[in-house]
Amino acid sequence: MRRNAILCATLTMCMCWCMFGFAIPSADSAPAKITLTKEKPILVDEKEKSVSVLAQVNGKYFFQTTRHAVVYSGGSNGDKSVFRSYANDQDFYNALMKLSLKAGNNMTKENGAKTFVEGDLLDVTVTWEGAKKEYSLDEVVLDSNKKPFQMRFGGNQKNALQFKTGCLLCLDSCPVGIVSNANYTMGAVEMRNEVIFKGNDKILPPDGSLVVIKVKAKS
Amino acid sequence: MKGALIGFTLGLILAVLAGSWVWLEMRANVGFFIPAATFLCPAFCLWRRKTFTYSVFLKGQVALLIVLLLIYNFDMGALCAVPAYLFREGFHGNGLTPATAGLVVCSIYLGGNLLWIFNRKQ
Numbered sequence: 093m094r095r096n097a098i099l100c101a102t103l104t105m106c107m108c109w110c111m112f113g114f115a116i117p118s119a120d121s122a123p124a125k126i127t128l129t130k131e132k133p134i135l136v137d138e139k140e141k142s143v144s145v146l147a148q149v150n151g152k153y154f155f156q157t158t159r160h161a162v163v164y165s166g167g168s169n170g171d172k173s174v175f176r177s178y179a180n181d182q183d184f185y186n187a188l189m190k191l192s193l194k195a196g197n198n199m200t201k202e203n204g205a206k207t208f209v210e211g212d213l214l215d216v217t218v219t220w221e222g223a224k225k226e227y228s229l230d231e232v233v234l235d236s237n238k239k240p241f242q243m244r245f246g247g248n249q250k251n252a253l254q255f256k257t258g259c260l261l262c263l264d265s266c267p268v269g270i271v272s273n274a275n276y277t278m279g280a281v282e283m284r285n286e287v288i289f290k291g292n293d294k295i296l297p298p299d300g301s302l303v304v305i306k307v308k309a310k311s
Numbered sequence: 312m313k314g315a316l317i318g319f320t321l322g323l324i325l326a327v328l329a330g331s332w333v334w335l336e337m338r339a340n341v342g343f344f345i346p347a348a349t350f351l352c353p354a355f356c357l358w359r360r361k362t363f364t365y366s367v368f369l370k371g372q373v374a375l376l377i378v379l380l381l382i383y384n385f386d387m388g389a390l391c392a393v394p395a396y397l398f399r400e401g402f403h404g405n406g407l408t409p410a411t412a413g414l415v416v417c418s419i420y421l422g423g424n425l426l427w428i429f430n431r432k433q
Contacts, residue, residue, distance in 0.1 A: 152396040155389040282334040282424050299409050
């Protein structure tokens with residue numbers, strides 16, 4: 093009787109693990125027809141006044157919360173964001189400066205918990221091969237409080253060089269990220285649990301998919 | 312081998328629990344619990360001459376499933392995906408797709424369960 097119970101339990105376990113193993117979707121193996129490449133992952137369009145960055149979806153953050161939207165894959169926070177960028181933070185900063193955008197440069201580690209990022213207001217969109225349209229950041233990254241993002245050009249070039257986190261776009265006001273969300277101060281996600289941010293797996297393509305993130309001044 | 316399977320399960324449970332602490336998850340490779348426990352557990356077994364029964368392994372798997380269900384609010388997608396992502400992170404396998412990592416985790420448990428039963432019969 094006991095032996096049968098153990099065998100049943102084992103078979104149930106095996107069936108569960110079989111089911112779980114095949115349930116995770118993968119990105120298509122065919123290369124995406126995106127004009128940006130890993131060798132040239134950033135494009136400044138001075139006519140449109142936009143900066144486009146090539147990135148890769150990190151599916152882990154469909155299920156776990158994060159405070160990073162886009163981080164350079166070679167930075168120390170490279171695996172902690174919804175999108176892993178192939179372009180680094182310095183190139184991203186320089187690209188935004190090329191568009192004559194004004195950086196806030198008002199954030200420091202000391203004032204971070206009480207300060208909202210300043211700087212020019214930006215529109216951030218995400219698209220990929222086969223996407224129905226260019227999705228706004230609000231559609232692809234979910235805010236548990238449902239506040240529309242207020243992405244601002246924080247600047248922070250000096251801090252970015254010093255801390256080497258690789259942060260391009262942060263989801264709360266950040267003294268290191270080049271662009272931040274002015275809705276929340278630093279610590280809102282991980283210290284005070286004010287908000288939860290996750291990638292939207294109902295819209296975004298699977299983990300590993302290439303996407304293009306476009307940033308331009310909000311009109 | 313049995314110690315490694317128990318360690319792997321323990322590591323996965325610890326990684327899931329650590330991953331739910333956002334502050335830590337943002338700063339550390341929480342998946343590291345998996346390889347650490349996988350190697351430390353058999354070492355502990357050798358040192359203390361301890362052996363584990365199959366019921367311990369079975370209970371560990373049930374505990375892992377319960378922890379995943381509770382932390383991820385019964386999200387079946389998370390149940391499938393989170394062990395794969397943590398395994399990939401823990402073993403620095405960024406080249407692995409999550410589907411491949413998931414299959415590796417499932418193979419470990421599938422093989423582990425069958426191996427344990429087969430050894431019992433012998």
